[in-house]
Amino acid sequence: MARTPSCDKISGMRKGTWTAEEDRKLIAYVTRYGFWNWRQLPKFAGLSRCGKSCRLRWLNYLRPNIRRGNFTKDEEELIIRMHKKLGNKWSTIAAELPGRTDNEVKNHWHTSLKKRAIDNIVTNEETKSTKSKDIIESTQGRDISNYQITPPDSSQISNNNGPLSPFSSSSEISSTSSDDFGFLDSFIKDVDISFWLHDISNTPSGIVQNNNNDATTNNAFLVSPGNSSNESFVMDNDFGSFLDAYNESTVDSFWTQPYEADMYHVPRQMLTSLPMESEYFSIVYDDDIWS
């Protein structure tokens, strides 16, 4: 089977550390359209990266709900226990640790947990050697197969994590065919760097009659207060807790988690439960920003 060319074989593809500008473009695109096709995404997002690189950057670093910082003792113990049972099934192990990525778990294992686990095994072996006779005697004639641990099934894993984006799958977008994204082609053609740094602080807010049922326009941006930056995406942790407190029952777990940007792209129907204007935020519909 012919292989698709890897990133380094595609001319003009950037490699290495992501810049803040690249991150901003990826966030802007995925937040707006979801990840309908990683391979096509870089072209439409204005990125000189291969799709795999974009996917990895989003899943491991940019997507909402990522937990950063040190692993807790409980997390480390869980990793060690699960690794003992499952081996190098990093994605399965990571699924049991909300907010942690497989890459992060894998790295943490190799840098610090592996040695500890080996040390534990050595310690246990020493302990076992003194008790081996008792253990052998106590398990003789018993069926110990029931002690096998069954890995969690995929439904359990997805329920724990919640959706990754406003579009939980490409099927939620009006079409999965790249041919139907002609409107994007024409948009991307005209876009320049100023778009990604567009100042939305003075964008008129309010309700624009939505006569278009196309999923790509049936959304709106929530803009939190205090947007002192000239950039569209700056850090602000307050939004998640605000939504959480405001109307938890109508907002799924994705939106109740702090998402580190102060401009949020949300399903339009979600706004029906929120005030259209308040001291807390303003609403800017796609029609305002993208017209």
Add this chain to the structure above:
DNA sequence: AAATCAGACAACCGCTCCCGA
């Protein structure tokens, strides 16, 4: 202060799996 080393983490690469035509 400079050089070296080690640990941590980000990113790449190649393979396999899975789905749709």
Add this chain to the structure above:
DNA sequence: TTCGGGAGCGGTTGTCTGATT
């Protein structure tokens, strides 16, 4: 049933940073 292509996974490498000499 076969084949092509995209997504996902795990191993590996590269890079950065702080500690040590």
